Amino acid sequence: MTDTTRILLVAPTGRGKTVAGKRIVSTAYDDGWTPVHFSDVKNDFQSISYAGGASKQMIETMGLIDGEEPHRVPRKLFQPKFLVDDYRNGKPSYIEQFTLGFEDITKSDLMFLLDFNSEPQEQVFDNLLGDLSIEDENFISLKSKLDDVEIEYTNNLKGPIKRTLNSLENSKILASNLRKNPFNYIECWECHDCDEFVWKEDKGEHELNNHDLEEKRAVISLSLKHYDNYTYGDEEKFQFYVAVLMRNFIKEIRRGNIEGPFILYGDEFHEVAGRDTGNLVKKYFQKILDIAGRQADIATILSTQRPSKLPYPQSSDPYDFVGDTTHMFIGEGLNPVDWRKAVNSTNLYGQGDKEKWRKKINDLNQYEFLYVNPEKHDDVEDCPVVKFYSPLVRHTG
Ligand SMILES: [Zn+2]
Structure with a gap:
């Protein structure tokens, strides 16, 4: 594993993608890398404690491999309050509830979250923010400053602006206090x-x-469980958390508060940084890739069931999170549109080889992955089929 290691795991749900991801992450942890999960949609990192990431039952069934006894890994799963509220039976004990505060955001973040649908309202509020220090503000202070604005034509705008502020406050995406910085918890004993x-x-x-x-x-994880309650038009709510956390991650590195090497994990990455989604997460994820190797060693592991929905080379999206993949694992049961997009980005998908690729991928059994390494493999015949029960990945990185 190096700072240019870019792993892409593609498989439908239930085909061993999670086991594979946890396997890679816990191996990396044992090798001194600090894992940070930016989109833990199933609270997978709660059970990262066992070497290999396999379940206890699986370890018992398979028999323990020498030196691979389960050992505890310190971990913290942070979950935004608005997603925590969606647990039917209350918050699980391993979840740390948190809310981004005014000290975490910028003025343009606030404008983005408020999303005024009238230009005059936006203008008045933008003027109000003027040269305020956003980290010193909160909902109450902003509303009272709004009351103090004394230009006659603004009076009929104050009501709607206040309602927009109230609705953001009620959404629990942003809080005046209640702040927790997840990156303070990487250091532990x-x-x-x-x-x-x-x-x-x-x-x-x-x-x-x-x-x-x-x-x-410690292993740090942003829990996005219940994100799928927000995928029909409200994506920006959870994407905002991913973006701000990525930005704060960069900040903490630049300030010297945290030190690599890091392995960053993004699950269901097409949902947080997909081709059709806004640029917020994509912008900061690209910045992370840009500082990788210069300011910190940062390897990445992206996991998705829809690689065709990620920004890939030649897509209309200005970003590309597929083309630089150094280790690609293709699981069984994928839609051909999806594995083709993934394989095509490696330049190994030659005109005469299409049938060979199709056959090899169709022949995969459950929990098997075709391992594609564009630096080591010249064509599909070189690409081995791997399983993640045994420590194969350790020898491929
Ligand atoms: Zn003690």
Whole structure:
């Protein structure tokens, strides 16, 4: 694994994509990489604790491989409040609820979230923001500043602007307080006296008692469970969280607050950074790719069941998250449109080989993946079929 490692996992749901992803991530963790998950749509990182990412039952069935006994991995799953509210039986204990605050966003973020449908309203509010420091503001302060605006023609705009502010406040996407910075939790310790993981805020207590603390790195995950309640016109709500978290990740690296190497994970990536979606996530993900190797070692692993919906080379989208793939894993049961788009981006999909590719991919069994490495493989015959029960990936990176 290097800072230019770009892994793409493509398979329909239920064909071993999650096991494969967790396998790669936990192997990388053991090798010193810090995993950050930017779209954990099924709370997969909750069970990252076992080496190999396989379930306990699977490890028992397969038999443990030497040196691969399950070991605990410290992890924190952060979930936006508006998605937490969608658990029918309450929030699971492993979820940390959080809301982005005014200190996390920019003025243009706020304008984006408010999404005024009238230009005069937008103009008045934009003027109001003027040279305010957004991190010092909150909903109450903005409403009171709006009351103070004293230009006659604005009076009939104040009501609608306030209603737009109220509706954003009620959506729970942005809060005046309640803030948590997920990246503060990468640094953690294992207390060998208490047999538990300890985060910065509780470290002092263990130190006071002279406990044996071992430095660790935690796995950080943005839980997007229930994102699919928002895929019909409200995508920007969860995409906004992914984008802001990506931006804050870049900020934290530049400030020297966090240090690589990192392996970034994006699941169902076509839903957060798809070809047809807005540019917010795409913009910051591209920035992350741009700083990879220069400011921090950053490998990426993208997972999707619809690679044809990602920005790929020659698509009308100005971005491309497929073309630089160094390790591609193609699962069984994909729509031909999708595996063709993925394979085509590697330049290995020659005119005379189409039938060979089709046959090889159609012959895959459940949980099998065709492994394509454009640097090592010259054509489809070179590409091996792999399974993720055994540590194959360790030898391919
Ligand atoms: Zn302790």
